[in-house]
Amino acid sequence: MNFDDRVIRMIRVKILNKPGTFGKLADVIGTNEGSMGDIKVIRVGTKYITRDIKIYTKTLDKFNSIMKELKNIKGIKLIKDFDEIYQAHEGGLLETKSKVKIETISDLEKYYIPGIVKVARTINKDHNKKFEYTxxxxxxxxxxxxxxxxxxxxxxxxxxxxxxxxxxxxxxxxxxxxxxxxxxxxxxxxxxxxxxxxxxxxxxxxxxxxxxxxxxxxxxxxxxxxxxPIIDTNKYGNAIVVLAALINISKRVGINLKKSKVGLLGFGSKACGINEILKDYGVEKIIGFDIREEAIARMEDGNIEKKENINNLMEESDIIIGTSRVEGLIKFGMVQKDQIIISLSKPEPEIKAAIALKAGAKYAVDGRIVNPLLVIPGLIKGALEAKASEVTLNMMINAAETLAELSKEGEILPNVFDKGLHKKVSENVKKIAIEDGVAHLFEQEIEEDITEPEDEIFNKIKGINEWMSN
Missing domain, CATH: 3.40.50.10380 (Malic enzyme, N-terminal domain)
Structure with a gap:
């Protein structure tokens, strides 16, 4: 059951608090080829327990059959059904909200007119003041x-x-x-x-x-x-996470990433970003295959050795990265022994990881794990905090290396909700922006290593002792 195809509904039911009653509900769901997800207790009464239950079914007809049968079961009262996704998005997900309280005339004069006139004049004289006052x-x-x-x-x-x-x-x-x-x-x-x-x-x-x-x-x-900075996150977000994954996969399977031959299956914007970042990291040999004329032209512009067909690409590559957006494009028999395969196409990959492994791949993973959301929040935050004029390849490669370092033992990438992940990425990105000379910070915003007086005294004494002992 593909996520995009299945029906997801929430039902609220009052279930008689008696052994076997909940089992009847579960049986109805199962016989209609459905399954249960989250179950939340809403209310516990003297006779009934009210629950919200998430139900997954293959089709809407199957869900309707479940609803019809539940209405006829003694001890179960169906209160309502609703779509959790629509409910979660009601009214939208974003709002513009003031950071200050404006409750008095004094507040209004301070934050609006005449107060804002002073601020606007200051920014008008020096546009960099926008960072301080907006x-x-x-x-x-x-x-x-x-x-x-x-x-x-x-x-x-x-x-x-x-x-x-x-x-x-x-x-x-x-x-x-x-x-x-x-x-x-x-x-x-x-x-x-x-x-x-x-x-x-x-x-x-x-x-x-x-x-x-x-x-x-x-x-x-x-x-x-x-x-x-103007950045295409489809192009570079995926590329950064792919590099992070390959750094750890290479260590796990014992190969030299920079000496490996990487094959790009499909050469759209995503593959362009991957090619750019892998080359800058030091990967020496990248080949590609695509049937579109504009993609072939891009490979020529990027000095990518283009292959005549997919079989040639698969046969010659140590690592295959799929960005074709074509489900099932890589067949079982195309997989080479000990190959590494990263299939990024969504909603379904070029080849499922389990199938690739059975076919002889040493390591296989898809876009659900190699997720650009792992790096985009930290990359953007770091660039913003640096007041960067651009996002350099150096900043992106450092972000990839940070992701690789923060991966837990046995994992090739961190979890998007790992504590401190995005903060660490943003800190490192900001640091590299300063080193690359693209940050535009005020002098007081740049942290410098300041030697404490005690340290200076200690170093002088240490130097004298070393001189006297010679």
Whole structure:
């Protein structure tokens, strides 16, 4: 049962507090090919226990059959059924909320007029003061045109907005970033670029999401050089996590990653980012296969050795990374002995990990584990805190190495909710931004190693002792 295909419903039921009654409910669900998820006790009465139960079924008809049968079971009273997903998203996931209380005339004068006049004049004289007196430094724009939303063939602006809003809520919750979702209603590359250039000063950073290639590659390239970082997270978020995974997989299976031959199956924006980061890390040999003319041209531009067919790619690669977006593209017989396979395509991978392992792969994993959400919150937070003008390859590779280091023993990657994960990534990214010279911090914001007077005295005494003993 694929996640995208199954029906998920919550039911609220009063169940007679008598042995065997709950078992009848479970039997009805099971005979209709359903299964139960979370069960929450809502109320315990003298005779009945009221519970919310999550039910998974293959089709809506199966769910309706369960509802019909439950109504006829003695000791069970069906109160209501509802869709938990819709309920969770009612009213949206984001809101703009004031950080201050405005309850009196004095407050109004301080935070609005005339108070804001003084602030605005200061920022007008020195635009860098926006970091001190506005929230721009902690605000990221999540921007799309909806051309590559999920696995939709076409996506209306409003539907695309819901996805950007969801991403914004995750970023806010994980890293405290103020995220603004925006959908630019055009597929014209030049119009999209022009829109971004007209609004970018409202943000400390812009991330591009779910824009189809080849447009996404041109858009990101032409937007570089603005005052703030512009990054395509589909391109680089996946690439960073892939590198982190490969660092740990290589250690686990005992291979030299930099000397391994990496095969890229599909060469869209995601593969472009992976190729760029792996090469900068030091991987010497990368080959690829794609049937699209524009993808072949990109491989030529990137000095990627292109293979004539998928069989040649599979036969020659020590490591295969699938970004084709084609379910089941890698067949059982194509897998080479001791190969490493990372299948990133969603909702279903090029080959399931269990099948790849049975076929002889030494290690196999898919996009559910190699998840860009592991790095994106920390990467963005670090760039914002550094007031960076760009996100460098050095910053991204350091983020990958940090992920690899923070993985628990026996795991190739951390869990997205591991304590301190995103904070550590952001701290390291900020540090590298300063080292790379792309940070724009005030002098007092840069921590320096200050030698304490006691340390200076100790070192002088130590030096004298060493001199006298010679």
């Amino acid at each position: 929230n721009i430094g902690n605000t990221v724009g999540i921007i799309t045109n909806g051309t590559a939303i999920l696995n939709f063939k076409s996506c209306k602006v409003e539907a695309a907005y819901s996805v950007m809003e969801s991403a914004g809520a995750v970023l806010n919750e994980i890293s405290g970033i103020s995220a603004t979702p925006l959908v630019v209603d055009t597929e014209n590359k030049d119009e999209f670029i022009s829109t971004i250039k007209n609004i970018y000063k409202n943000f400390g950073m812009i991330i591009l999401e779910d824009i189809s290639s080849p447009s996404s590659l041109g858009i990101e390239r032409e937007l570089q050089g603005l005052e703030i």
